[in-house]
Amino acid sequence: MHFIFGMEFLYYLIGIIVLIIAAEVLFDKDHPKRFTSGLFWLIFGVTFIIGDKVPASVIGYLVLVMVALTALGQVKNGGKESSTKEQRVKMADKLNNKIFIPALMIPVFTVIGTLLYGHIKFGSVNFVDPTQITLISLGIAAILAFFGAMWITKAKWSVPVQEGSRLLQSVGWAVILPQLLATLGGIFNAAGVGKVVSGIVSNYLPTSNSFVAVFAYCFGMMLFTMIMGNAFAAFAVITAGIGIPFIVHMHAGNPGIMAALGMFAGYSGTLMTPMAANFNIVPAMLFGLEDQNAVVKKQIPTGLAIFVADTLLMYFLVYHF
Amino acid sequence: MIKLIGILVVIIGFLFRFNTLLVVTVAGIVTGLVAGIPFNKIIADFGQFFVTNRYMSLAIVSTLPIIGILERYGLKEQSEKMIKRVKNATAGRVMLTYLGIRELSAALGLNIGGHAQTVRPLVAPMAEGAATRKLNKPLPKKLRTDIQTFAACVENTGWFFGEDIFIATGAILLMKGFFESQGMHVGVWQMAFWGLPTSVCAFLISWFRLRRLDKRISLLAQQPSETSNEEA
Numbered sequence: 001m002h003f004i005f006g007m008e009f010l011y012y013l014i015g016i017i018v019l020i021i022a023a024e025v026l027f028d029k030d031h032p033k034r035f036t037s038g039l040f041w042l043i044f045g046v047t048f049i050i051g052d053k054v055p056a057s058v059i060g061y062l063v064l065v066m067v068a069l070t071a072l073g074q075v076k077n078g079g080k081e082s083s084t085k086e087q088r089v090k091m092a093d094k095l096n097n098k099i100f101i102p103a104l105m106i107p108v109f110t111v112i113g114t115l116l117y118g119h120i121k122f123g124s125v126n127f128v129d130p131t132q133i134t135l136i137s138l139g140i141a142a143i144l145a146f147f148g149a150m151w152i153t154k155a156k157w158s159v160p161v162q163e164g165s166r167l168l169q170s171v172g173w174a175v176i177l178p179q180l181l182a183t184l185g186g187i188f189n190a191a192g193v194g195k196v197v198s199g200i201v202s203n204y205l206p207t208s209n210s211f212v213a214v215f216a217y218c219f220g221m222m223l224f225t226m227i228m229g230n231a232f233a234a235f236a237v238i239t240a241g242i243g244i245p246f247i248v249h250m251h252a253g254n255p256g257i258m259a260a261l262g263m264f265a266g267y268s269g270t271l272m273t274p275m276a277a278n279f280n281i282v283p284a285m286l287f288g289l290e291d292q293n294a295v296v297k298k299q300i301p302t303g304l305a306i307f308v309a310d311t312l313l314m315y316f317l318v319y320h321f
Numbered sequence: 322m323i324k325l326i327g328i329l330v331v332i333i334g335f336l337f338r339f340n341t342l343l344v345v346t347v348a349g350i351v352t353g354l355v356a357g358i359p360f361n362k363i364i365a366d367f368g369q370f371f372v373t374n375r376y377m378s379l380a381i382v383s384t385l386p387i388i389g390i391l392e393r394y395g396l397k398e399q400s401e402k403m404i405k406r407v408k409n410a411t412a413g414r415v416m417l418t419y420l421g422i423r424e425l426s427a428a429l430g431l432n433i434g435g436h437a438q439t440v441r442p443l444v445a446p447m448a449e450g451a452a453t454r455k456l457n458k459p460l461p462k463k464l465r466t467d468i469q470t471f472a473a474c475v476e477n478t479g480w481f482f483g484e485d486i487f488i489a490t491g492a493i494l495l496m497k498g499f500f501e502s503q504g505m506h507v508g509v510w511q512m513a514f515w516g517l518p519t520s521v522c523a524f525l526i527s528w529f530r531l532r533r534l535d536k537r538i539s540l541l542a543q544q545p546s547e548t549s550n551e552e553a
Contacts, residue, residue, distance in 0.1 A: 059368030092395030163389025183370035191356030256511035283473035
């Protein structure tokens with residue numbers, strides 16, 4: 001399949017953004033840990049640019065260096081507030097609602113791109129990689145919105161560098177946590193952790209009761225998702241281990257309904273775990289909250305309520321349709 | 322059984338509040354070692370998975386410079402100003418509206434949100450603006466944090482429980498692929514359709530919690546001002 005825009009191009013773009021920020025940190029004389037923090041961002045940027053061109057073990061050791069720098073407390077946020085509230089209010093009065101245009105350009109162009117790019121072809125060459133349309137639409141939307149923002153604000157080129165650096169540093173090391181968690185899921189899979197977990201559940205629970213089977217499956221999805229931080233990783237393990245043998249085979253439940261609601265039980269777990277970092281920790285850091293678990297705590301009542309509703313729905317639906 | 326040691330590492334790591342990156346890395350390495358995978362292979366796996374999952378950082382890194390510029394030029398201040406002019410806007414209603422839009426668009430397969438892209442620059446400031454208007458004074462710190470965390474919460478709830486009612490979404494394709502690998506044929510339409518009741522429940526539960534938030538803000542607004550002066 002031939003195409004013009006693929007993920008490769010976006011990875012280079014992100015790599016360059018992160019490398020510029022790394023340089024900004026390295027040259028910031030007021031930064032409390034400029035060299036080690038700069039090194040962290042330098043490595044992160046490099047993984048985007050050479051990621052698939054060097055042996056995987058090279059990236060593996062680079063990741064270990066990033067983890068070590070973080071664990072030793074060497075990655076610090078040296079970003080500072082670069083404008084005052086008064087300046088921003090004055091700007092807001094000047095630009096008025098025009099300031100929203102670039103912010104709205106991101107979702108709007110992502111949607112347009114998702115609907116449109118798949119249909120653009122030049123002979124046998126696709127405009128974008130057809131397997132990655134949404135992500136590429138988002139990337140292109142971000143580029144368009146960037147120029148829109150520069151045009152509307154008439155900002156100097158130093159502004160996006162400073163402000164991007166301020167925001168990325170406020171997210172800090174948490175930015176690599178999602179990627180690292182996916183890695184953990186992969187290694188658990190390779191090691192056969194799932195089979196062991198399923199074995200324990202099926203040995204110790206009276207799954208001959210059809211409600212217990214549903215509860216064990218939903219609870220297993222929730223719990224394993226909370227441990228792994230990822231409902232997708234839990235799904236294969238728990239569905240093969242509990243769902244199919246007990247709900248489908250033993251009690252003749254509907255596998256489609258079981259899967260749909262089982263995944264949602266997993267999502268209720270995602271709401272309640274710090275392991276789902278990009279959903280729960282990153283926003284707390286984006287808001288600069290003192291408690292990095294504030295979002296998780298807020299979501300626990302919602303997560304539990306959805307879990308209860310979802311389990312009951314599965315019990316009433318899965319054996320009847 | 323010994324293979325579960327990685328899960329134990331994760332739990333202990335969180336209990337003792339070690340750095341999360343360190344906990345995850347150690348859990349992976351230990352699990353790999355007890356399963357008999359050579360150390361160098363484990364590290365290569367780390368590199369491999371890290372690279373294939375780079376797309377996870379796309380949304381956040383690519384939008385930060387834009388949001389940064391807009392924040393410097395008063396995006397939050399303007400959001401607050403605008404929402405103050407909308408009659409009947411409350412923090413809860415702003416967030417519930419976003420939740421509805423997020424669930425519906427996710428169900429259509431459109432990813433229009435995100436914490437970095439919409440919650441921090443638009444949803445949270447608008448909700449804060451609505452609350453500020455109601456209180457007619459700067460928000461107490463705790464209420465501000467509550468509104469911000471609720472904004473993050475509706476983003477997650479809307480995305481998770483909307484996404485799976487669209488048949489071409491990743492989760493549905495994953496489930497279908499999984500069943501195929503087990504030699505079972507399960508239709509995508511029923512997986513998408515039966516997700517609807519839970520999605521509706523997620524919306525109603527959020528509606529209930531946001532309504533309570535609005536009531537709390539109303540009560541706070543009725544309090545005589547001397548009790549809240551210290552928080553401003």
